[in-house]
Amino acid sequence: MMKYRDHARATEVRPAREPPEFVDSRVASRPPLSRRVATPEAGALAGAVLVYLFFFAVAPPFRDLASLSTILYVSSIYGIPALAVALLMIGGEFDLSSGVAVVSSALLASMLSYELTANVWVGVGLSLAAALGIGALNGYLVVRTGIPSFLVTLGTFFMLGGLNLAGTRLITGSVATPSISDMDGFASARAVFASSFEVGGVSVRVTVLWWLLFAALATWALRRAAFGNWIFAVGGAPLSARAVGVPVRRVKIGLFMTVGFAAWFVGMHQLFAFDTVQSGEGVGKEFYYIIAAVVGGCLLTGGQGSAVGAVLGALIFGMTTQGIVYAGWNPDWFKFFVGALLLGVILLNAGVRRWQAARA
Amino acid sequence: MSGPLLRLTGVGKSYGAVSALAAVDLELSAGEIACVLGDNGAGKSTLIKIIAGVHENDLGEVEVAGEAVRLRSPRDAIDRGIATVYQDLAIAPLMPVWANFFLGRELLKGRGPLRRMDITRMRQVCHEELAAMGIEGVDVERPIGGLSGGQRQCVAIARAVHFGARILILDEPTAALGVKQAGVVLRYVLAARARGLGVVFITHNPHHAHAVGDRFLLLQRGRSLGCFAKAEISLEDLTRRMAGGVELDQITHELGARGVGPAQSAGVDAHGS
Known part of the structure; x- marks a missing residue:
C-alpha cells in the first residue's frame, strides 16, 4: 500500500480524485417502477393474466377449482421440459430433440424392464442414464464442432424419432410397448411419477408439485448459484465468458443434460400414467417447450430469461389448451391460438425492449 | 521480486500456412509498462492471445516469474496471474456490473449443495473497488452494456487489479475512445503500474504508448523490429519506425514542404497519401 501511495505521488497519478468524466449528468436515474417493469417475465405475467381473464369470461367451466387442477396438470407436463429448455436457451442453445427424447425415455424404460423381466426401477434408472447420455452427446457435438445447436439437434431429433419407431417395432413387433403394470416396482414408480393427491376436495396431480419444485430449483440455480451466473454469461457472451475463465463447454453440456433429465422425467410420467407408450x-412437442420459454421472456439469442417466466409461459399454454376445450370450441383451433399467442408476445416483448432502450 | 515477471523468447505462431508471428522477444518486470506497437496485421493480437492463453505458441518459450510455462487455456493464464482486458472487453452486456466484475470468480457462501453466491458482498466489493480506482457514480446493478466505453475499460482494469493479477494485458484500451476518455484510461493504466503490476499495453497509437510506456516492442507483419527502453527512443522515432520509416519519410517530406512538422502529423489523412 505504501508503495502504491509513493508511486502515485511520484507520477502524479491520483485516479481517486479524477472522476468527473464518469458522473454523467445527462443520465437520469431510472425510477424503481420502470426497473421492475423491465424484468423479462413481466410480459409473460401480463399475458397469463389476460389469457386467464379471457377464458374466465368466455368459458364457465374454466372457473371451477377442478378445472384449475387440470390446467395446472397440463401446464406441468409442458412446464417441466420448458424449464430445462429455458435454461438451455438462456445459455444460448436450442434442443429440437427434447420432444421425441421424452418418448425415447419412456420406451426405453418400459422395454428394458419388460425384456429383462426386472424391477421397473432398473428400466427407469437405465433410461435416465440414456437420456443424460443423449443430452451429453447433443452438447458435446455442439461445443466440439461449433455447429449451431439448431442443426445438431435437428439431426438427433430425426434419429431419435426413427429409433423410437424402428426399435419398438423390432423388439415388440408393434407400435406400442406392452403393459408393465403387473411388474415389480410399478406401484412405487407410479407413486413418484404419476400419482394424485387431494387438496380441499380437489384432486391434484403430483407432477404439479414436481414442476414447482423444479422451478424453485432452477430459479435458485440461476439467481444464487455461480453456475447460474455462468449460464447467463455463456448465452449472452460466450467468447467473453471463456476469456474470463468460465468453463463454457462444461456449462453448455450440463444444460443439454438438464434437458435430457427433464425429458426423461416427463417420459416416466407418461409411462406410469398410461402404462404403455406409443x-x-x-x-x-419440442416447439411447445421452446414457445413456453420464449413467451416467458427468454431471449432467443441467449443471455436473458428466467425460470419464473418459463413457468408462466407453460401456464399460458396449459390455460389455452384447456380453455379451448372448456369454451366448447373445436380443439383444431388450438395450434392457431398458440401461434397467434407466440407472435403477440414476441411483438409485445420487442416493443417493451425498444421502449426500454429508448429510455435507458 | 528479482528477474522479469514475464519473458518471451523467440515466440512464434502459425495459422496453417500463414506465419502470424515469429521470433518475438519481450521482457516485463513488475511495476513496468511494456507497450506493443504495430499497424493492423502486425501480430499484436496474436501475441496477446499467446500470453493470455487463448492460443498456444508453436515456437519459442514463455516464462512467467522465471518458470517456463505452456499456457493452454485462458484459465491457465489467469491462474498464473495474467489478466487480459480485451478490446471487446470480455463482458456480458446484459449482465449487471457486479456480475461481470466477478464472472468466473464468484464469491460464494454456505456449504455443500447450498453453496451460493454472496451477492450482497459482491455488490459491495465491486462498488468499493471501482471507487478505489476513482470510478464513481456507477450503479453496479445496471447492465454493464449501458456504461460508456471508458467506464467499461476501467471496470475491467479494476477487476483485474482486484483479482491479484501480476501481469495485466490491455488490448488497445484507448482505440475506440475519445481524447478525454482515453486520457482517463491511461491514468488507470498508470495506477495499475503504481500498484506493482506488470502491464502489457497494446496500441497502434505511439502518442498514448510513449506517454505511459517504459519499454516498447515494435511489430511489423508478424516480425519484431526490436524492443527499446524509453531512454533509447523518442516519440518521433517511435512513430517513424512504427509506420515503417520510408512511407512516413515521404509523408514528412511532403508535409515539410508545406511547413508542417511531424509532431502535428495527426492530420496526415487529410492530404491523402
Whole structure:
C-alpha cells in the first residue's frame, strides 16, 4: 500500500480524485417502477393474466377449482421440459430433440424392464442414464464442432424419432410397448411419477408439485448459484465468458443434460400414467417447450430469461389448451391460438425492449 | 521480486500456412509498462492471445516469474496471474456490473449443495473497488452494456487489479475512445503500474504508448523490429519506425514542404497519401 501511495505521488497519478468524466449528468436515474417493469417475465405475467381473464369470461367451466387442477396438470407436463429448455436457451442453445427424447425415455424404460423381466426401477434408472447420455452427446457435438445447436439437434431429433419407431417395432413387433403394470416396482414408480393427491376436495396431480419444485430449483440455480451466473454469461457472451475463465463447454453440456433429465422425467410420467407408450408420439412437442420459454421472456439469442417466466409461459399454454376445450370450441383451433399467442408476445416483448432502450 | 515477471523468447505462431508471428522477444518486470506497437496485421493480437492463453505458441518459450510455462487455456493464464482486458472487453452486456466484475470468480457462501453466491458482498466489493480506482457514480446493478466505453475499460482494469493479477494485458484500451476518455484510461493504466503490476499495453497509437510506456516492442507483419527502453527512443522515432520509416519519410517530406512538422502529423489523412 505504501508503495502504491509513493508511486502515485511520484507520477502524479491520483485516479481517486479524477472522476468527473464518469458522473454523467445527462443520465437520469431510472425510477424503481420502470426497473421492475423491465424484468423479462413481466410480459409473460401480463399475458397469463389476460389469457386467464379471457377464458374466465368466455368459458364457465374454466372457473371451477377442478378445472384449475387440470390446467395446472397440463401446464406441468409442458412446464417441466420448458424449464430445462429455458435454461438451455438462456445459455444460448436450442434442443429440437427434447420432444421425441421424452418418448425415447419412456420406451426405453418400459422395454428394458419388460425384456429383462426386472424391477421397473432398473428400466427407469437405465433410461435416465440414456437420456443424460443423449443430452451429453447433443452438447458435446455442439461445443466440439461449433455447429449451431439448431442443426445438431435437428439431426438427433430425426434419429431419435426413427429409433423410437424402428426399435419398438423390432423388439415388440408393434407400435406400442406392452403393459408393465403387473411388474415389480410399478406401484412405487407410479407413486413418484404419476400419482394424485387431494387438496380441499380437489384432486391434484403430483407432477404439479414436481414442476414447482423444479422451478424453485432452477430459479435458485440461476439467481444464487455461480453456475447460474455462468449460464447467463455463456448465452449472452460466450467468447467473453471463456476469456474470463468460465468453463463454457462444461456449462453448455450440463444444460443439454438438464434437458435430457427433464425429458426423461416427463417420459416416466407418461409411462406410469398410461402404462404403455406409443412409439410415434412426441414429435412437435419440442416447439411447445421452446414457445413456453420464449413467451416467458427468454431471449432467443441467449443471455436473458428466467425460470419464473418459463413457468408462466407453460401456464399460458396449459390455460389455452384447456380453455379451448372448456369454451366448447373445436380443439383444431388450438395450434392457431398458440401461434397467434407466440407472435403477440414476441411483438409485445420487442416493443417493451425498444421502449426500454429508448429510455435507458 | 528479482528477474522479469514475464519473458518471451523467440515466440512464434502459425495459422496453417500463414506465419502470424515469429521470433518475438519481450521482457516485463513488475511495476513496468511494456507497450506493443504495430499497424493492423502486425501480430499484436496474436501475441496477446499467446500470453493470455487463448492460443498456444508453436515456437519459442514463455516464462512467467522465471518458470517456463505452456499456457493452454485462458484459465491457465489467469491462474498464473495474467489478466487480459480485451478490446471487446470480455463482458456480458446484459449482465449487471457486479456480475461481470466477478464472472468466473464468484464469491460464494454456505456449504455443500447450498453453496451460493454472496451477492450482497459482491455488490459491495465491486462498488468499493471501482471507487478505489476513482470510478464513481456507477450503479453496479445496471447492465454493464449501458456504461460508456471508458467506464467499461476501467471496470475491467479494476477487476483485474482486484483479482491479484501480476501481469495485466490491455488490448488497445484507448482505440475506440475519445481524447478525454482515453486520457482517463491511461491514468488507470498508470495506477495499475503504481500498484506493482506488470502491464502489457497494446496500441497502434505511439502518442498514448510513449506517454505511459517504459519499454516498447515494435511489430511489423508478424516480425519484431526490436524492443527499446524509453531512454533509447523518442516519440518521433517511435512513430517513424512504427509506420515503417520510408512511407512516413515521404509523408514528412511532403508535409515539410508545406511547413508542417511531424509532431502535428495527426492530420496526415487529410492530404491523402
